[in-house]
Amino acid sequence: MTDLSVDLAAASQRVQVGGREFCVLPQAAAEKLAKGSQRSRREVERAALTAGIIPGRYLRNVGTVGISGQLRLLNATVAVVGCGGLGGLVVELLARMGVGTLVLVDGDVFEDNNLNRQLLCTEADLGKPKVMAAYERVLAINAAVEVRCHETRLTKENAAFLLGGADVVVDALDNLPSRFVLERAARRLQIPLVHGAIAGFLGQVLTIYPDDPGLAELYGPEGSRERGVEVETGNPAATPALVAAYQAQEVVKILTGAGEPLRRRLLYIDSAGGEVYTLNLGERGKEEQKAAGTRQGPAVVSFVGTSGSGKTTLLVELITALTRRGLKVAAVKHSHEENAGDAPGKDTQRLKQAGAEGVALLTPARTALFYPLADEEAGARLTDWFPGVDLILVEGWKHGPFPRVLVFRAGVSEPLSPPPPDTIAVVGDVAAARAAGLPADRPGFGWEEVEELGEFLMRTFRVGAGQN
Numbered sequence: 491m492t493d494l495s496v497d498l499a500a501a502s503q504r505v506q507v508g509g510r511e512f513c514v515l516p517q518a519a520a521e522k523l524a525k526g527s528q529r530s531r532r533e534v535e536r537a538a539l540t541a542g543i544i545p546g547r548y549l550r551n552v553g554t555v556g557i558s559g560q561l562r563l564l565n566a567t568v569a570v571v572g573c574g575g576l577g578g579l580v581v582e583l584l585a586r587m588g589v590g591t592l593v594l595v596d597g598d599v600f601e602d603n604n605l606n607r608q609l610l611c612t613e614a615d616l617g618k619p620k621v622m623a624a625y626e627r628v629l630a631i632n633a634a635v636e637v638r639c640h641e642t643r644l645t646k647e648n649a650a651f652l653l654g655g656a657d658v659v660v661d662a663l664d665n666l667p668s669r670f671v672l673e674r675a676a677r678r679l680q681i682p683l684v685h686g687a688i689a690g691f692l693g694q695v696l697t698i699y700p701d702d703p704g705l706a707e708l709y710g711p712e713g714s715r716e717r718g719v720e721v722e723t724g725n726p727a728a729t730p731a732l733v734a735a736y737q738a739q740e741v742v743k744i745l746t747g748a749g750e751p752l753r754r755r756l757l758y759i760d761s762a763g764g765e766v767y768t769l770n771l772g773e774r775g776k777e778e779q780k781a782a783g784t785r786q787g788p789a790v791v792s793f794v795g796t797s798g799s800g801k802t803t804l805l806v807e808l809i810t811a812l813t814r815r816g817l818k819v820a821a822v823k824h825s826h827e828e829n830a831g832d833a834p835g836k837d838t839q840r841l842k843q844a845g846a847e848g849v850a851l852l853t854p855a856r857t858a859l860f861y862p863l864a865d866e867e868a869g870a871r872l873t874d875w876f877p878g879v880d881l882i883l884v885e886g887w888k889h890g891p892f893p894r895v896l897v898f899r900a901g902v903s904e905p906l907s908p909p910p911p912d913t914i915a916v917v918g919d920v921a922a923a924r925a926a927g928l929p930a931d932r933p934g935f936g937w938e939e940v941e942e943l944g945e946f947l948m949r950t951f952r953v954g955a956g957q958n
Contacts, residue, residue: 508553585631
């Protein structure tokens, strides 16, 4: 084979982009050189990038990752485990970015219910193996990418063989046992793992390096449940696209060194409320808590009352009042229904819009929809999840472990008699609450006395200006 340097120089063109001039190899020229020199397209692209010549298809990449970063992508191997809603789009994006080798693992075939969201699924492809559709798609997008397909399910027995040689692995699976198998294999092979999951309008992304806290931080002990809650909450078309885009971006950052990967930080996407925020995990969360001050963590107080007593409306007003005073507040919605979810314009979205720094949803089975932790275990971890706030307000949870403020509405709340133990105050119809058995020494605040309630909480929990 002849040296390509002369042919590359002759075939390249000078192109102006954003005031900068680049030496670019057009797509047609790259194909012609590969055929004429009996080299693969990837060999031609690698030689071009090594010589400082940008293959035209990557011209819009180099402003972000640079020529050296593009060469690292071309030389990299990425394993994508699961080629459905998440994995199909991850494969597409990585092929377009120019990742040189993709290892695809999936034992499933396309079914009717995949058509709503899985990019690779068409009506003509029903019954086709997902890895085969992914293989065909990659070849149509970027013939320089080498694709290795494994039409099988990842197991503890085959994981080392399937993932060997990969620089990064992407978790695009849909069941927890397989996710834990994948995580263990990635740790043994010392490979970074990019985790993604969806549930209705919600999505999450986390990058796990071999020594980082991982899936147990999110899902609790291995074996606690078979699947996440996406079966219950649905898989709308846009949510996997959002999460897959973040996963692909994490892969690019890891391989090129650009940006900061989501290590020990769970990216949480609430597309219904238009919110994206992060929760620190493991040692990172502990360090943030230490930096926040000498207090062990924020104070937590529950607002309890019967359904219809006005708890959510009260907390919205209270959060607004406290944040006006400069306090940082987190809010938690508790439900006794295991499969409870949020609806647009209600519950945690209203609390977030009122000014809460962060929000969570707790049920007897899971937390914030993704965490299959019982509410008691989740309650013990609230101060770790919101270490930077002054006060955490919990809506509901009559039997929780925190001090309680009773929200009492005459004609509605009488079934809650006598008041729960550890009640520190009452809000609403105070006289009716006392008539129902609330001790007279507990402070009372009317519906319009939200500012006074805020001052009481600041004094009681020693937060805010002038408190130590």
